[in-house]
Amino acid sequence: MPHTDAETRDLFDREMREHARPDGPGVRVERAGPVVRQVGGPDDWNGVVWSDPGLDAAGADAAIAAQIEHCTALGxxxxxxxxxxxxxxxDLGERLRAAGFVAEEPETLLVAHAEPLAGPVELPEGVSLRPVTDAAGAELMARAHERAFSTDGRRLLHQVVKRLEEAPEDFVAVMAVDGDGEPVCSGRMELYPGTGFAGLWGGGTVAAWRGKGIYRALVAYRARIAAERGYRYLQVDATDMSAPILRRLGFLELGTTTPYVYRPAR
Incomplete structure (x- = not known):
């Protein structure tokens, strides 16, 4: 890892934000003036991933207005x-709120070397890891996500099925199932060719199974694949629930990130 946290963050900003890669089939990344954004369909993730570090107040307001116009025009x-x-x-966050964006819960940006995290981890008796490779597995994965986060898993299901069908080569999905085959935890990994980073996403464990090492096992499983494919770093946008676990595993905190979401009036 670079010598300082600031150097690591600069590397992340450059490779993963300014020169971002699409996170799935059917989406594109484009430079629009002082921002870099991903654009896709209504079930894809659409948004700004990077803005010019030299952005001033007037430039920020103009860029925000342009993104609102872009989002609205695409429906x-x-x-x-x-x-x-x-x-x-x-004060970019305040300017986004003033323009109608709503701030969601902030997350912690964490980065770690992949190889040291790739060792074996014991699972509770009866629990096993299962790769997600088809639509049936994706449905179970979405069910685990819904149970862990109490959210609707339909968008996740759409994205995972589409990715497995059209562009599975740089995508890893895995779940933990109990002795009855019921999913109790799931997670994904995006591999970003041309960078040193692999992103861990969606790790969540059903409440009754937390504290038993399952989440840690899913991290190790994905770390092993990342290391085998030559990726040096794992990156996570961690919730308050997962951040303490990841810090104990050796992840370094590089800052926070907050999703600001704009929903056009219908």
Whole structure:
């Protein structure tokens, strides 16, 4: 890893944000003036992933207005500006809120070397890991996500099925199932060719199974694959629930990121 946290963050900003890759089939990443955004269909993730560090107040307001116009013109149900705490100007979050974006819960940006995390991890008796490779597995994965996070898993299901069918080569999905085959935890990994980073997403464990090492096992499973494919770093946007576990595993905190979501009036 680079010598300082600031150097690691700069590497992340450059490779994963300014030069972002599409996170699935049917979407594209484009530079639009001072921002980089991902654009896809209504069930894809659409939003800004990077903004120019030199952005000033007037430039920020103009960029925000342009993204609202873009989102509205495409008829998207929502559009996210992924704001990092070190982005400029310092009051960019306030400007997004003033324009109608709604801030969701902030997450912690964590990064770690993949190889040291790739060792074996014991699972509770009766629990096993199962790769997700088809639509049936994706449905179970979405069910685990719904049970862990109490959210609707339909968009996740759509994205995972589409990815497995059209572009599975840089995508890993895995779940933990109990002795009855019921999913109790799931997680995904995006591999970003041309970078040193692999992103861990969606890790969540059903409440009754937390504290038993299952989440840690899913991290190790994905870390092993990342290391085998030559990726040096794992990156996570962690919730308050998963961040303490990841810190104990050796992840370093590089800052926070907050999703600002705009939903056009219907």
């Amino acid at each position: 998207l149900p929502d559009f996210e500006w992924k704001l990092y705490a070190h982005d400029s100007p310092a």
